[in-house]
Amino acid sequence: MVALARQTLLYEWRRFLPAIIAVGFAGLLQLLQVGLVTGIFSSASVYITRSAADVWVGFPGTQSVNLGRTIDAGVEMRLRMDPDITRVEQFQWLDADWRGARDTGGVSVFVSGIETGPRGLMFQQLLSTPLRALLNEPGAVIVDRADLVTLGVNLGDVATINGRRVHVVGITGGLRALGGVNVLTALSTARLLDTAIVSDRTTYLVAKVRDPAQADAVAGRLEGATAFGSYAVWTAEQFAHRSQMYWIFDTGAGAGVLFMAAIVFLVGAVITSQTLVAAVAGSIREYATLNALGVGVNALRKVVMEQAFWVGAIGLLGSSILACGLFAIAWHFNVPVEISPAAVGACLLLSMILALVSGLAAIRTLRQADPASLLR
Amino acid sequence: MKPLRSAIPATLQASNIRKSFIAGGVTTPVLHDVNLAIRPGELTLISGPSGCGKSTLLAILSGLQRPEQGRVTALGHDLGKLDTHELEKFRLQHTGFIFQGFNLFPALNALQQVELPLSYLGLSAKDVTRRATQALEDVGLGPRMHLRPSELSGGEKQRVAIARAVAKEPELLFADEPTSALDAANGQIIIDILHKIARNRGTTVLCVSHDPRLINHSDRVLTIEDGRILADHASFSHAINIASKKEHVL
Numbered sequence: 001m002v003a004l005a006r007q008t009l010l011y012e013w014r015r016f017l018p019a020i021i022a023v024g025f026a027g028l029l030q031l032l033q034v035g036l037v038t039g040i041f042s043s044a045s046v047y048i049t050r051s052a053a054d055v056w057v058g059f060p061g062t063q064s065v066n067l068g069r070t071i072d073a074g075v076e077m078r079l080r081m082d083p084d085i086t087r088v089e090q091f092q093w094l095d096a097d098w099r100g101a102r103d104t105g106g107v108s109v110f111v112s113g114i115e116t117g118p119r120g121l122m123f124q125q126l127l128s129t130p131l132r133a134l135l136n137e138p139g140a141v142i143v144d145r146a147d148l149v150t151l152g153v154n155l156g157d158v159a160t161i162n163g164r165r166v167h168v169v170g171i172t173g174g175l176r177a178l179g180g181v182n183v184l185t186a187l188s189t190a191r192l193l194d195t196a197i198v199s200d201r202t203t204y205l206v207a208k209v210r211d212p213a214q215a216d217a218v219a220g221r222l223e224g225a226t227a228f229g230s231y232a233v234w235t236a237e238q239f240a241h242r243s244q245m246y247w248i249f250d251t252g253a254g255a256g257v258l259f260m261a262a263i264v265f266l267v268g269a270v271i272t273s274q275t276l277v278a279a280v281a282g283s284i285r286e287y288a289t290l291n292a293l294g295v296g297v298n299a300l301r302k303v304v305m306e307q308a309f310w311v312g313a314i315g316l317l318g319s320s321i322l323a324c325g326l327f328a329i330a331w332h333f334n335v336p337v338e339i340s341p342a343a344v345g346a347c348l349l350l351s352m353i354l355a356l357v358s359g360l361a362a363i364r365t366l367r368q369a370d371p372a373s374l375l376r
Numbered sequence: 377m378k379p380l381r382s383a384i385p386a387t388l389q390a391s392n393i394r395k396s397f398i399a400g401g402v403t404t405p406v407l408h409d410v411n412l413a414i415r416p417g418e419l420t421l422i423s424g425p426s427g428c429g430k431s432t433l434l435a436i437l438s439g440l441q442r443p444e445q446g447r448v449t450a451l452g453h454d455l456g457k458l459d460t461h462e463l464e465k466f467r468l469q470h471t472g473f474i475f476q477g478f479n480l481f482p483a484l485n486a487l488q489q490v491e492l493p494l495s496y497l498g499l500s501a502k503d504v505t506r507r508a509t510q511a512l513e514d515v516g517l518g519p520r521m522h523l524r525p526s527e528l529s530g531g532e533k534q535r536v537a538i539a540r541a542v543a544k545e546p547e548l549l550f551a552d553e554p555t556s557a558l559d560a561a562n563g564q565i566i567i568d569i570l571h572k573i574a575r576n577r578g579t580t581v582l583c584v585s586h587d588p589r590l591i592n593h594s595d596r597v598l599t600i601e602d603g604r605i606l607a608d609h610a611s612f613s614h615a616i617n618i619a620s621k622k623e624h625v626l
Contacts, residue, residue, distance in 0.1 A: 004483075011483030011524075286481045288479070289473065292438075293467065293544070294493070294496070295492075371473070374475045374477070
């Protein structure tokens with residue numbers, strides 16, 4: 001079979017270039033947009049995703065980690081009673097005001113008071129045991145290296161949180177937060193920083209389950225009991241998802257993403273379909289000749305759709321390569337980008353649909369391929 | 377021995393063909409009750425001034441257009457009774473077309489141009505290539521079959537178009553002004569090829585042209601004016617040919 005679609009695409013590539021670029025950029029924009037939005041909003045759940053806890057317990061109805069209210073610390077007893085739970089820790093989360101060593105004005109910081117023991121669950125992926133142990137010193141804090149400029153400090157510098165002296169004992173990465181700066185301290189330091197914290201209350205309790213696959217069952221079992229006051233239980237996965245969804249949808253970012261996707265799709269489809277229409281129109285006499293020779297209209301439509309498919313495939317290859325490059329640059333500069341294989345698939349699929357819809361629009365041009373019109 | 381002309385049954389017959397065009401609310405008749413029968417193994421020429429309806433007649437006889445009235449029978453099929461899909465199938469199996477413009481895909485080389493319609497016939501890839509190569513060799517383009525249209529001269533392009541039309545081995549071959557875009561030498565080559573196809577393969581070749589060179593080389597010339605056939609006669613060369621055959625028979 002003569003590969004008419006591919007041969008024409010290769011030979012007349014200049015004619016198809018606008019369509020390839022349109023599909024490519026549509027794909028690239030979708031990928032970057034989704035990557036940035038998920039990247040930015042995944043930092044809303046950094047407390048959950050960077051920790052080793054399987055189950056989170058907090059105030060009922062909490063929509064996002066940063067919106068936690070305190071619960072009775074006694075719930076810890078209830079958790080410890082469960083045979084499948086191997087470790088329980090408190091996690092204090094508080095909003096505070098930071099004054100750095102350099103003149104930075106007030107900086108809104110989110111203080112995470114965590115257990116400092118060697119097998120501490122919170123931020124297990126970011127803190128080595130020795131680094132975590134440094135927090136044992138009263139007033140010790142650890143910050144993200146990307147936040148040093150914002151906070152106006154360097155390692156070893158002294159600053160104040162809510163007017164109390166703290167000093168930076170360690171620097172780590174991967175802590176960047178949304179709408180503020182994350183600062184890690186020991187639970188004891190966190191309590192000192194906010195006098196409003198009552199000693200028998202905590203923002204969250206986090207727990208490790210013997211078999212992480214059982215986290216769902218354990219969470220379900222704990223959820224019902226109210227003997228220690230009201231609280232809600234989520235698996236880490238549920239709570240992370242809940243936090244991200246809160247940010248994506250309650251901030252309007254989700255609607256923005258969908259709106260942008262629609263615009264990109266529309267503009268891409270207009271350019272691509274016009275290019276394909278022009279390409280079909282340019283060969284209309286040849287198509288009409290084939291039809292005169294008995295090649296059916298359906299076979300000609302297939303050629304146009306195949307062309308649209310290849311335009312889409314080449315465009316997507318280009319956008320994937322460019323996206324990989326841009327993501328690498330973003331990671332290098334600590335810009336939070338993150339994209340799941342499913343989201344990549346969805347973006348690429350959307351762009352391929354764009355190319356095929358444009359192909360369908362171009363098929364209509366084939367109606368002009370009337371062989372009788374060649375006899376004039 | 378070849379049977380005499382009148383004894384061969386017609387492969388293409390038209391009876392009472394009428395066609396008119398409507399432009400700006402005015403109906404202009406193009407063909408008035410045309411009747412004709414065309415026989416295989418002959419190069420039949422439809423000749424006449426511009427706008428006389430000869431291209432429309434070709435379109436109707438080849439099944440590309442439907443008449444308002446009348447009947448076209450091609451190879452025993454009543455074309456009026458075939459739907460669009462059946463007509464396409466009929467054309468694929470039985471007819472070849474050569475147009476004034478060569479209408480070759482710029483991206484394909486000569487061999488691929490010829491292979492393209494063949495590949496829809498359900499032949500094996502090997503057969504497709506074999507028949508396409510043969511068709512190109514028959515028109516004298518064997519050594520140039522890997523060149524694209526941009527590398528071929530006008531005459532060569534028309535020969536590729538002829539090879540594309542005849543590689544399917546159609547019983548009916550239609551040509552619309554096949555020589556009008558060509559110089560004298562190339563025009564002559566095309567005429568000779570068309571003639572050979574009619575003679576050697578027994579193909580019904582119907583050609584529309586006002587090229588006087590073609591008139592001298594056709595077996596039969598139909599002259600059309602204002603949508604009517606004015607004259608139908610065996611051409612000079614054909615007359616000689618027939619006469620020599622008759623002598624031979626006697």
